[in-house]
Amino acid sequence: MGNSSYVQLHIPNIKCNMDVNVLDGSFSYDLPENCIDAINVTSKDSSIEFTSKNQYKNSTISLSATDKEFLKYGLINYPDYFTKMNKGFEYKNGTRKNQIDISLTGFTNVDFRD
Secondary structure, three states, rough: OOOOOOOOOOOOOOOEEEEEEEEEEEEEEEOOOOOOOEEEEEOOOEEEEEOOOOOOEEEEEEEEOOOOHHHHHHHEEEOOOEEEEOOEEEEEEOOOOOEEEEEEEEEEEEEEEE
16 A cells, blocks of 8 residues: 555445454444444554444443553543453443454553443
């Protein structure tokens, strides 16, 4: 893609399965309403952002990190209705048609917005 250090990818509002590896970069995704997505994200030293207009309705979301210290002091922002776990957090709502699994190594900022 030339000498660009920034790549923007537009994904249509259809059922999609994605395996995303983010290394020293950023990934953002606006979860469409009434979608059926399966997104697996592996990230190291990066930034990840998810947004949802319906509070992640019909979704199951899990985040795990290999470094507990990172979980304690890292920049991970998620709504208070997510459940904090020993190695990350999880969230389950409704039919759980959407599935988002995130695995972190290294320092990664994570932001889930409503």
